[in-house]
Structures are given as structure tokens and as C-alpha cells.
Amino acid sequence: MNCPRIPLILLLFSSVHGFQYTNLANYVDSHQEEYVEALREWVAVESDSSNILKRSELHRMMELTAKKLQQMGGSVNLIDIGNQELPDGQIIMLPNVVTAQFGNDSDKRTVCIYGHTDVQPAKLEDGWATDPFNLTEINGNLYGRGASDNKAPVLAWIHAVEAYKSLNMELPVNVKFIFEGMEETGSNGLDAMIQSHRDTFFSDVDYIIISDCGWLSRKPALTYGTRGNCYFFAEVEGPKQDLHSGVYGGTVIEPMTDIIGLLDTLISPSGKILIPGIREAVAPLSDEEWKMYQDIQFDLDSYMSKIGVSQLMYNNKVDLLAHRWRYPTVSIHGIEGAFSDPGTKTVIPAKVIAKFSIRQVPNMEPVMVKKQVTEYLHSMFAKRRSPNKLKVTMVIGAKPWIADIRDLLYEAGKAAVKRVFNTDPDLIREGGTIPIAKTFQDVTGKSIIMLPIGGFDDGLHSQNEKISRYNYIEGTKLFIAYLYEVSQIKKSSV
Numbered sequence: 001m002n003c004p005r006i007p008l009i010l011l012l013f014s015s016v017h018g019f020q021y022t023n024l025a026n027y028v029d030s031h032q033e034e035y036v037e038a039l040r041e042w043v044a045v046e047s048d049s050s051n052i053l054k055r056s057e058l059h060r061m062m063e064l065t066a067k068k069l070q071q072m073g074g075s076v077n078l079i080d081i082g083n084q085e086l087p088d089g090q091i092i093m094l095p096n097v098v099t100a101q102f103g104n105d106s107d108k109r110t111v112c113i114y115g116h117t118d119v120q121p122a123k124l125e126d127g128w129a130t131d132p133f134n135l136t137e138i139n140g141n142l143y144g145r146g147a148s149d150n151k152a153p154v155l156a157w158i159h160a161v162e163a164y165k166s167l168n169m170e171l172p173v174n175v176k177f178i179f180e181g182m183e184e185t186g187s188n189g190l191d192a193m194i195q196s197h198r199d200t201f202f203s204d205v206d207y208i209i210i211s212d213c214g215w216l217s218r219k220p221a222l223t224y225g226t227r228g229n230c231y232f233f234a235e236v237e238g239p240k241q242d243l244h245s246g247v248y249g250g251t252v253i254e255p256m257t258d259i260i261g262l263l264d265t266l267i268s269p270s271g272k273i274l275i276p277g278i279r280e281a282v283a284p285l286s287d288e289e290w291k292m293y294q295d296i297q298f299d300l301d302s303y304m305s306k307i308g309v310s311q312l313m314y315n316n317k318v319d320l321l322a323h324r325w326r327y328p329t330v331s332i333h334g335i336e337g338a339f340s341d342p343g344t345k346t347v348i349p350a351k352v353i354a355k356f357s358i359r360q361v362p363n364m365e366p367v368m369v370k371k372q373v374t375e376y377l378h379s380m381f382a383k384r385r386s387p388n389k390l391k392v393t394m395v396i397g398a399k400p401w402i403a404d405i406r407d408l409l410y411e412a413g414k415a416a417v418k419r420v421f422n423t424d425p426d427l428i429r430e431g432g433t434i435p436i437a438k439t440f441q442d443v444t445g446k447s448i449i450m451l452p453i454g455g456f457d458d459g460l461h462s463q464n465e466k467i468s469r470y471n472y473i474e475g476t477k478l479f480i481a482y483l484y485e486v487s488q489i490k491k492s493s494v
């Protein structure tokens with residue numbers, strides 16, 4: 001009814017200063033060979049953070065990362081995060097954390113993008129079809145260790161900023177980067193670095209963005225939760241040394257029999273956790289959540305064939321996704337001290353250590369889980385009336401992370417996906433753990449979004465890891481669009 005007339009001058013202004021997505025997307029398309037070359041250069045650096053013999057490569061990787069950001073005119077810092085003590089007592093230097101800043105206009109929002117440029121180990125002999133450190137393109141896929149986890153996403157973010165700068169377009173938001181080199185081995189030193197920079201580097205940050213995960217299908221996705229993990233050692237100790245099973249078998253109560261009996265009390269064959277209190281702590285599945293899972297595109301048959309099984313724990317999509325993302329589970333990983341070489345040694349191990357973990361979800365608390373598991377195992381052990389000694393320790397207690405999908409960061413994500421892919425994203429969770437998300441949330445108090453560009457079949461940590469050229473290039477456009485969409489969140493609305 002009341003239609004205000006917009007002065008012509010304002011229309012002209014907005015056409016010049018509005019978001020010129022097409023120009024930026026064209027720029028990305030015409031520079032894609034350079035982006036692939038940049039990825040080739042990074043993949044060639046064997047920045048394996050788990051192998052101390054590769055530490056110089058890891059240092060070189062952090063320097064390359066810093067150099068790239070410096071060349072783009074960012075204000076860049078290499079931050080010394082101290083040393084690492086190895087199990088043998090040797091002390092080696094941790095790779096520097098790289099931070100960078102582009103723009104510091106106090107009228108704009110400030111986003112901080114986290115990524116990592118270290119990788120998992122890889123060897124051709126492990127069963128790779130191509131040299132893992134020589135990026136190789138086959139049928140539109142770029143194969144190489146670290147291609148998807150996390151070098152291409154980090155480069156895509158850098159190229160997104162570079163595209164704005166090269167076209168002399170103002171960045172819609174101030175951009176900060178924080179790139180580490182120890183993610184694959186537990187982000188050693190990063191928690192302390194985040195703590196100590198809370199009132200400096202992080203003080204003006206409004207939002208944190210993490211792109212260290214993948215889509216669920218061929219459809220783009222926004223990730224709003226990850227499971228945590230409580231990792232346990234259960235040790236049963238009996239005789240003072242290993243015994244001959246012919247000479248002593250039948251006369252002693254064997255630690256291995258005890259531990260296997262105990263492990264069998266953790267979870268039922270149908271996947272029900274038997275430790276009292278755990279299932280009760282899990283947040284109930286809401287109707288909205290159920291509907292969201294129902295709408296997600298996910299094919300159980302291709303999931304089964306990908307992992308090579310003929311049956312799953314649940315045979316419908318909603319239950320399967322829910323148990324992958326939002327319910328806890330127990331996994332038994334191995335028994336140390338057990339005779340594991342091929343052959344037929346007839347030993348009674350004197351001491352065995354079982355390793356198992358429980359994936360954490362809201363509203364489980366690691367301290368409670370520790371208590372519940374310890375008390376339960378001791379009570380089950382008491383029933384066995386064994387003279388052996390049981391010791392239970394929790395060695396990792398990583399909390400789950402969950403975002404509110406009504407947060408405007410997710411609205412911005414939906415708008416960016418719509419603009420680039422002309423579809424709505426799936427809202428998904430990750431079954432695995434990204435502990436740094438919880439640290440960012442707890443220390444900085446900022447809201448976080450996980451904005452993945454990796455494909456569902458990228459093979460992270462596995463042989464033949466890859467990212468598709470499509471995901472890498474369109475992902476760069478997604479990041480460009482996201483920087484704009486996030487700038488549209490009004491300061492007063494948060």
C-alpha cells in the first residue's frame with residue numbers, strides 16, 4: 001500500500017556496490033587451472049603430522065601457507081605454540097600456527113576461518129592407485145593425500161578472498177584465518193593458543209567457520225553437530241608372567257577370559273548400550289529432527305555397498321542417520337597384550353588391556369560417562385568373582401558439539417548454497433569428532449558453522465583420497481557467496 005519511491009541515485013549506487021556474484025564466479029572459472037596447480041604444490045608437501053621424520057616438511061607447509069597469505073597482502077603471523085614431548089622423552093618443535101587478517105573495518109562483521117594443512121600418513125604400497133603426494137586427475141577427481149582433508153578447502157577459502165581482491169572488490173566482511181599443522185594428531189598446542197589469544201586475535205571475531213568435513217551425498221550440506229568421544233582402557237592383570245596353557249591352563253582364572261566377558265557386557269547384539277545411565281542421558285529425538293532426517297537424501301543400499309556389508313544395524317533411513325549422528329555407540333578397538341601374531345602360540349597372557357570408546361552426544365557428560373563405565377565394569381567384574389585385578393581409565397574425553405540451526409549463520413549458509421548450487425542444502429551432523437569446534441565454542445563464546453565442500457566419497461584418511469574438481473571449484477564459489485551472505489546479518493540481530 002505504501003510504496004516508497006527509491007531515488008534513482010540509490011539504484012545506481014546499489015548496482016555498482018551490490019554483490020557482483022557473476023563476476024566473481026567467472027573469475028573462479030577462468031582461474032581454475034591455477035587453483036589446481038596450487039593444490040598440486042601443497043599436496044606435494046608430505047606434511048604428515050604423525051611422523052616426526054616428516055617434521056621439516058610440516059614446518060615447510062606452514063611457511064608455504066603463510067607465504068601465500070602474505071603474497072595476497074594479508075597481515076600474517078606465524079605463532080610459535082611450543083614443543084611436543086615424545087613418548088621417549090625427546091622434545092621437538094610443534095609446527096607454527098598461521099594466522100592472517102584481511103580487512104579491519106569496524107563497521108563490518110569479522111569471520112574467522114579455521115583449517116589445517118597437516119595430513120594423515122600415506123604410502124603408495126598401502127594400496128594407492130597413484131602416488132599419494134603427486135596430485136593426479138582422473139575423471140574429474142583430484143587424487144592425493146590431504147586433497148580433501150583439508151588442503152583444498154583451505155585453498156578454496158584463500159582463493160575466495162583472493163578473487164575479491166583481484167577484482168578490486170571490497171571484502172563484505174573482515175576475514176581472519178587460523179590454520180594449524182597438528183590436527184591429525186589431536187591439535188596439540190592449539191587449545192592453549194586459542195585461550196591465550198582470546199582477548200586479542202579472537203576479540204573482534206563474530207563468527208567461526210570450519211570446513212573440515214564432507215557432504216552426505218551429491219547434495220551440498222551444512223553441518224550442525226559432531227559426536228564427541230570417551231576412550232577407555234580396561235586392564236585385567238593376573239599372574240605375574242605369561243603362562244603355558246598346557247601346563248597351567250585349567251588351574252588359573254585367565255585375564256583374557258575376564259576381559260572378553262566384560263567387553264560382552266557393554267553393548268547388546270542389537271546395538272543397545274547396556275551401561276546404566278547412558279541411554280537416559282541422551283537428548284530425545286524431536287519431531288522436527290525426525291522430519292529433517294526424513295527429508296535427507298540418503299541411500300542405504302549404496303551405503304552398504306560402499307562399506308561392503310549385507311545388513312545394517314537399522315534398515316530404515318531415519319534410524320540409521322539418527323544412530324550415526326545423534327545416538328551414542330560403543331566400539332571395541334582391540335586388546336593389547338593379546339597374542340596377535342600369526343601362528344599357534346599357546347600362551348595365557350598375564351595382563352591384557354582392552355580398548356573401547358563411546359561416541360558422545362548431547363546431553364552426555366564425559367565425567368559422568370567415566371563414572372558410569374567405571375562403576376558398571378567393576379560391578380560386572382565383581383560378579384565374576386575373579387582374583388585378577390581390574391583397572392579402568394578414561395584416556396580421552398572429547399565433548400560433542402551442536403549448533404542451533406536457527407542461528408543466522410545457517411540462514412546465510414542456505415542462501416549461499418542456493419545461490420551457487422540452486423538447491424537447498426541438507427542439514428547434517430557428523431558422526432566423528434572435531435574437538436576444536438567445542439574448544440572454539442567454550443573459549444570464544446562465538447557461534448560456529450561447519451560449511452563443508454568435500455564429497456561424500458572422498459576417502460579421508462584412506463587410500464585414494466580425492467576431491468573432485470567440481471567440489472573444489474564450486475566450493476570456492478560457495479565460500480565467495482558465503483562471505484557476502486554472512487555480511488548481510490545485521491549487527492543488531494545477534
Ligand SMILES: *[C@@H]1O[C@H](CO)[C@@H](O)[C@H](O)[C@H]1NC(C)=O
Nearest residue numbers: 074075100101102103104105
Ligand atoms: C587496519 O587498519 C589500519 C588503518 O586503516 C591499517 O593501517 C592496518 O594495516 C589495518 N590492519 C589490518 C590487519 O588490516
Ligand SMILES: *[C@@H]1O[C@H](CO)[C@@H](O)[C@H](O)[C@H]1NC(C)=O
Nearest residue numbers: 044130131133134135136137
Ligand atoms: C607425477 O605424475 C606424473 C604423471 O604420472 C608424472 O609425469 C610426474 O613426473 C610425477 N611427478 C613427480 C614429482 O613425481
Ligand SMILES: [Zn+2]
Nearest residue numbers: 149150183212
Ligand atoms: Zn581434517
